[in-house]
Amino acid sequence: MHDVATHDDSKGQYFWVWGALLVLTGIEVWLGYRQIFEPVRMLEALLVLSVIKSALIIAYFMHLKFEKPLMRWLLVVSVTSCFVIMYFFFFPDAGRIVHLGVR
């Protein structure tokens, strides 16, 4: 069967990814304490860092980087599309309710 050990898997790269994730977490905590951005910008900055961390986890720890391109693209595109729909349709609509005065 499909065997991840057949890929170019040196264990060292997983330790590097683990280290990078810890460093990114440290940067997030630093940003949280420095409060250098207003809340909306801060939310965006933290989300960008979270997306980078999740991409590392999905690509390396979950081995999606080593899967067939069809599976890789189908999963990434479908899930991303759902989140895009949530962001561009549901999120503004939730704000619209506030502006309409619904309490």
Next chain:
Amino acid sequence: MADATLQHDAVAVHGVTGEYEAPLFGAYSKKVGMWLFLASDSLTFGALLFAFSYNRIYTAWPTPFGKDSIINATVMTACLLSSSLTMVMAVFAAQRHDRAWTRNWLLATMAFGTAFIVLHGMEWTKLIHEGLTLPGFPKPAGASEGEFAKISTGVPQFAATFFGLTAMHMLHVTIGVIYLGVVALRKWFLPILGALWLAGFLLIPSDNVFHYGVHALLIGLIVASIILFLKPKDYDAHDVEVSGLYWHFVDLVWMFIFPLVYLMSTKV
């Protein structure tokens, strides 16, 4: 190479020779199934995180988490990240057919996961005793009437989103630990799980939310027993890899919850 191996396995299992259609995704079915489950589960968490972000932006959001809460949450994050590394090592050991190290790495992963749950449980207990409760839920005896109590009444969305998101994630981590326990120890895990449930129920005070929350272990015990007795099997490298996918997903979700829930509400 993966396709060729799949064909070989099909011949070995069914004892017939011939051409087999290559799988569409080049992966075995339970792995594809787990990916589909994780894709759907990510939408559940996505909806919860969008709801949180909406409240965070459109509400006068409190920032009550002090240094101790942030340090605690950072240690929890390090536990989950380290558990992902030990999970990868478990998958490697399973592919080497090294049963002893597969079990050891899985147990290490479970230990990190359990540490996460315990730390989170302590954090919840502290916050509840400081007055952070859901609307309509009784405050425990001796609960503080301080900052968190005011937040609970003034901005009820804070407690609702905090407990909603973290409870959902904690449940996933608990299920993950049970899942790994079943894969690592099979039927040997059942008495351990039973003992943990009983100890939790008897030792956690009755005014603590986890006195009842620990029943999740009992439900896990029943489900794991049904699976292990109805379909006993020796879990192989593929099962370890699929359980690893679930575990990494739990780690991944926390990478969003930690900054959004904790760091966006840091008291400076």
